[in-house]
Amino acid sequence: MFKSKIAITVMAAVLCVGLMGNVPTFAAKSLTIKGSTTVLPIAQSCAEAFMDVHSDVNISVQGGGSGVGIASLIDGTCDIADASRPIKGKEVVKAKENGVQAYENVVALDGIAVIVHPSNPVDGLSIEQIKKIYTGEISNWSEVGGKNMKVTVISRDSASGTFETFNELALDKEKVRADALLQVSNQAVAQAVSRTPGAIGYAGLGYLSSAVKGVNVDGVEPTKKNVVNGSYKLARKLFMYTNGAPAGVVKAFIDFVLSEKGQELVEKAGYVPLI
Amino acid sequence: MHRIRERIYKVLFTLLAFASLLFLVGITVTLFIEGLPVFKEVGFFDFVLGKSWYPTYEPPDFGILPLILGSLWVTAGAVLFCVPIGVGSALFINELAGKRLKAVLKPIIEILAGIPSIVYGFFGMVVIAPFIQRLLNLPVGLTAFTGSLMLGIMATPTVCSISEDALSFVPRSFREASLAVGANRWQTLTRVVFPASASGISTSIILGMSRAVGETMTVLMVTGGAAVIPHTLFQPVRPMTSTIAAEMGEAVMGSTHYHSLFAIGLILFFIILVFNVIAELITRRFRKKLGLGR
Numbered sequence: 001m002f003k004s005k006i007a008i009t010v011m012a013a014v015l016c017v018g019l020m021g022n023v024p025t026f027a028a029k030s031l032t033i034k035g036s037t038t039v040l041p042i043a044q045s046c047a048e049a050f051m052d053v054h055s056d057v058n059i060s061v062q063g064g065g066s067g068v069g070i071a072s073l074i075d076g077t078c079d080i081a082d083a084s085r086p087i088k089g090k091e092v093v094k095a096k097e098n099g100v101q102a103y104e105n106v107v108a109l110d111g112i113a114v115i116v117h118p119s120n121p122v123d124g125l126s127i128e129q130i131k132k133i134y135t136g137e138i139s140n141w142s143e144v145g146g147k148n149m150k151v152t153v154i155s156r157d158s159a160s161g162t163f164e165t166f167n168e169l170a171l172d173k174e175k176v177r178a179d180a181l182l183q184v185s186n187q188a189v190a191q192a193v194s195r196t197p198g199a200i201g202y203a204g205l206g207y208l209s210s211a212v213k214g215v216n217v218d219g220v221e222p223t224k225k226n227v228v229n230g231s232y233k234l235a236r237k238l239f240m241y242t243n244g245a246p247a248g249v250v251k252a253f254i255d256f257v258l259s260e261k262g263q264e265l266v267e268k269a270g271y272v273p274l275i
Numbered sequence: 276m277h278r279i280r281e282r283i284y285k286v287l288f289t290l291l292a293f294a295s296l297l298f299l300v301g302i303t304v305t306l307f308i309e310g311l312p313v314f315k316e317v318g319f320f321d322f323v324l325g326k327s328w329y330p331t332y333e334p335p336d337f338g339i340l341p342l343i344l345g346s347l348w349v350t351a352g353a354v355l356f357c358v359p360i361g362v363g364s365a366l367f368i369n370e371l372a373g374k375r376l377k378a379v380l381k382p383i384i385e386i387l388a389g390i391p392s393i394v395y396g397f398f399g400m401v402v403i404a405p406f407i408q409r410l411l412n413l414p415v416g417l418t419a420f421t422g423s424l425m426l427g428i429m430a431t432p433t434v435c436s437i438s439e440d441a442l443s444f445v446p447r448s449f450r451e452a453s454l455a456v457g458a459n460r461w462q463t464l465t466r467v468v469f470p471a472s473a474s475g476i477s478t479s480i481i482l483g484m485s486r487a488v489g490e491t492m493t494v495l496m497v498t499g500g501a502a503v504i505p506h507t508l509f510q511p512v513r514p515m516t517s518t519i520a521a522e523m524g525e526a527v528m529g530s531t532h533y534h535s536l537f538a539i540g541l542i543l544f545f546i547i548l549v550f551n552v553i554a555e556l557i558t559r560r561f562r563k564k565l566g567l568g569r
Binding site for chain 2: 064065067068071072074075090091094149150152157158159173175178179180181182183184188191192195196198199
């Protein structure tokens, strides 16, 4: 009887101390960023740098896809929606219905690199060939100058802004073949392509590495220079959407991303800084 | 004084028990409310038997047959793995293992059950899938087979624990009677003990299957995500659970896509319900057969 009373008191004390440890964060400012897995590396590195300078702000960054980010902004569950595609008309309407005014902030430029396995001899594809591969007309690498191997088509699901942009710029919005492997993020696509000799996929420039090979599109290499000078066709803007013009902590963060330091981080992440 | 305390305990525990019922009813009701509206846009048979899942195109296609078959193939494959290993382990632990070996094996199998599903998914994606790709010379390692393998491993502890319990419930008198009439240990095991515990073992298999069918994170990362009707176990598939997980975040609330994802959840719910009913029927049939009348 005596022992159990002591045990309960000790446990209660530990619980109180544990809860008190959380109080400071409740008083701090918090920022939730959700959305595009393309913009994710930028958001993460900027968030870390921002939190280093402003220790009273707590920023949480999540992926999920541009669609998830924008849906979250509309539902009011995030402050900033990362997006690698412009907001759709339907989404603007839905936002207005929920009293949210989606405000567009362009934070970087990007190119969508079409990637293949490093062992693949194919160095370049035309947009027409890319479209035919993705819509199911071409199924073997030999048809585009490669080895006699089945093409394993890797794509993204509908939540992805990268997919939407690719769909518009390369596929003319035609249906992707039914047997395409739909992955959940840029990283998952890059991983899958790096392990599958016959694979083809697409991802933001920031995901090019020694594990995958970016092919030339219509003869143009997927590099930052070619995105800036406009010769690379699969180029796009990267956005951070906010509810109304940014204010307070949100404004401080967006201003940071657009500042010289922020754009340096954009460049480091592999993307194209705004001039 | 004691009577009041007893009444308080009674009320408290009744409330807690009914809380579970409340959650179940709440989930079922939500599934129905959010899922049924899709059948206004798409006919029931078009939805369940349709072969194309293109929910975000104009005009959208809401056919979930490839998704249902994906789930069923992956679950069937998982059963092929977890039944021999699970039931076999249970038989070994119960009948043949010495005390020390039992004390080591049982906790290890329990630990397998405690590993988070995302760890299985990650392990499957990074280690198992490339290995299978190289071993079987497949175009890609993210297939239904890989998913089945990971799910089989995940379901093994469930199957093993419950089967082992079922085996230990067989009365000693059964085994003693069998040995007394001259049967050897193997014959006792296969013809007396195993049939007597068959209801418990089939329950364990069905529970393992329910776990496999409902598993989300692992199959999302490992099965490839291609919404096509599978012809072999060695091609990428898209089970129902990974479809819901991948697309729910983006579906605009109240849209047909949103309702269709809930409808998929409803179908999943019914499949698991059917599994449990079958388990119950098997249990009853075996009980009648053996006259155990428990």
